[in-house]
Amino acid sequence: SNMLAWQRTGFHFQPEKNWMNDPNGPMFYKGYYHIFYQYNPEGAQWGKKIVWGHAASRDFVEWTHLPLAMVADHWYDVNGVWSGSTTILPNGQVILLYTGSTNNSVQCQNLAYPANLSDPLLIDWVKYPNNPVLTPPPGINNTDFRDPTTAWQTSTGKWRITIGSKVRRTGTAFVYETEDFKKYQILSRPLHTVDGTGMWECVDFFPVSTHSNIGLNTSTNGDGVRHVMKASLDDDRHDYYAIGTYNEANNTWVPDNPKIDVGVGIRYDYGVFYASKSFYDQNKKRRILWGWIRETDTEHVDVMKGWASVQSIPRTLVLDQKTGTNILQWPIEEIDRLRLDGKQFKNVEVKAGSVIPLAVKSTSQADIVAEFQIDKAALEAAPPSAEGFNCTNSGGAAQRGALGPFGLLVLADHMRQEQTSVHFYVSKSTDGSLKTSFCTDQSRSSNADDVDKQVYGSFVPVLEGEKLWMRILVDHSIVEGFAQGGRTCITSRVYPTRAIYDNAQVFLFNNATKASVVVSVKIWPMKSMSITTLR
Numbered sequence: 001s002n003m004l005a006w007q008r009t010g011f012h013f014q015p016e017k018n019w020m021n022d023p024n025g026p027m028f029y030k031g032y033y034h035i036f037y038q039y040n041p042e043g044a045q046w047g048k049k050i051v052w053g054h055a056a057s058r059d060f061v062e063w064t065h066l067p068l069a070m071v072a073d074h075w076y077d078v079n080g081v082w083s084g085s086t087t088i089l090p091n092g093q094v095i096l097l098y099t100g101s102t103n104n105s106v107q108c109q110n111l112a113y114p115a116n117l118s119d120p121l122l123i124d125w126v127k128y129p130n131n132p133v134l135t136p137p138p139g140i141n142n143t144d145f146r147d148p149t150t151a152w153q154t155s156t157g158k159w160r161i162t163i164g165s166k167v168r169r170t171g172t173a174f175v176y177e178t179e180d181f182k183k184y185q186i187l188s189r190p191l192h193t194v195d196g197t198g199m200w201e202c203v204d205f206f207p208v209s210t211h212s213n214i215g216l217n218t219s220t221n222g223d224g225v226r227h228v229m230k231a232s233l234d235d236d237r238h239d240y241y242a243i244g245t246y247n248e249a250n251n252t253w254v255p256d257n258p259k260i261d262v263g264v265g266i267r268y269d270y271g272v273f274y275a276s277k278s279f280y281d282q283n284k285k286r287r288i289l290w291g292w293i294r295e296t297d298t299e300h301v302d303v304m305k306g307w308a309s310v311q312s313i314p315r316t317l318v319l320d321q322k323t324g325t326n327i328l329q330w331p332i333e334e335i336d337r338l339r340l341d342g343k344q345f346k347n348v349e350v351k352a353g354s355v356i357p358l359a360v361k362s363t364s365q366a367d368i369v370a371e372f373q374i375d376k377a378a379l380e381a382a383p384p385s386a387e388g389f390n391c392t393n394s395g396g397a398a399q400r401g402a403l404g405p406f407g408l409l410v411l412a413d414h415m416r417q418e419q420t421s422v423h424f425y426v427s428k429s430t431d432g433s434l435k436t437s438f439c440t441d442q443s444r445s446s447n448a449d450d451v452d453k454q455v456y457g458s459f460v461p462v463l464e465g466e467k468l469w470m471r472i473l474v475d476h477s478i479v480e481g482f483a484q485g486g487r488t489c490i491t492s493r494v495y496p497t498r499a500i501y502d503n504a505q506v507f508l509f510n511n512a513t514k515a516s517v518v519v520s521v522k523i524w525p526m527k528s529m530s531i532t533t534l535r
């Protein structure tokens, strides 16, 4: 249907129609980036017959939709071909492991491989005849055992994978060892567990370098390597990660800071971003993260539109060497190729309590980079406050403080009846230190009332001498914000009714009571990706 067609994105990955959820098995193979995804060919809602959709691209900019890679056609996956991962072995073999929901709705792990390794598009997949290769371990519920990871190779040459689960309310990640991906041995200790976090979906586990932004192959370990562990919490539908140490000998992973543990600490994204998965791109030596971005309107509207969900902009992922305590996520460099002629606004003074329109046509698809300097005298004069600020509960863009909020309004019509705010809010603690929050306020994003209008956000580390800066990708019904080079990220789905196509404008705003802010901003309208379908 053409209704609400403007909500379709221009440079985000989405199928032609129907429901999509998790990214699956991303990899680079013989010149092509592959993305598989949870797909319901029967409609715009999640369904029992979920299959693996498939697409490939040489450059993340021109995509080809390929035939479904796997469908629900065996007893061990007839209730759904669920999420999983790929591993490229040193001998060139490609291993695909996925969860099948059996005829009895038991979650088991299955093996598949390409029918023809010389086909760079990997169109045909073969399921191993002796599937399933793994069933739930003793004492684990049949419905709590899913989403195998990419395998890593240990110093003995054997391979390990981890699979999310729970034991009562304790989230856990079991580890299995294998030589041939057909027979597996469960290791006596799980990789990690965290009480009270519930079921861990789509666990991701990978190394990052402490001293370089070059990505690491999933099997890398040793000096100068930290290991990131991520779990998608079924209970609260967010992706939590933590940085820690992997000990191969006793097969455990220990977080650097027990307060920032998996499921209780920091998130990849403070908006909508779930079931994400990373892969090592051996082509450009980087680690890339994809995440599922669901709709935040109502299901009946999705059904009317005939589609639901997009994938995030793929993000390169590195350890933040300046803080050491978080990762940095940044849109892959290929996205910059979609930028049309940009317009720059330098050193614009935005006085306390003011809004300034930026004359750029057509910002319903845009890439924006903005840098902010708060007036020094106002910074010093700002009263300390014992009250904790919190994006979600402290009133959004309309809340006024001494040092914020200030930022950008995107997907705003000229009357600003609709606007989505992406902003900073700085507060001074009683000890004089500054704390910066990064927020997205959707409360005025749409005249429609059956859509999510929460304020999202969290703190963002700002180091001595750093300016505040953000990047925002706007694409019709999605806004992705990256603060301080990707230390804190917020993705939101918004559904304006007026601020669409050429009516979508950008404004600077400063709702602080005292401080003026000087802003330099560059806005690039964005081209669309090209997407064709192989039939």
Ligand code: FRU
Residues within 6 Å of the ligand: 021, 022, 038, 050, 082, 083, 084, 099, 146, 147, 201, 202, 275
């Ligand atoms: C996460 C998830 C996975 C499962 C898949 C089913 O969104 O629930 O745990 O494998 O989706 O579509």
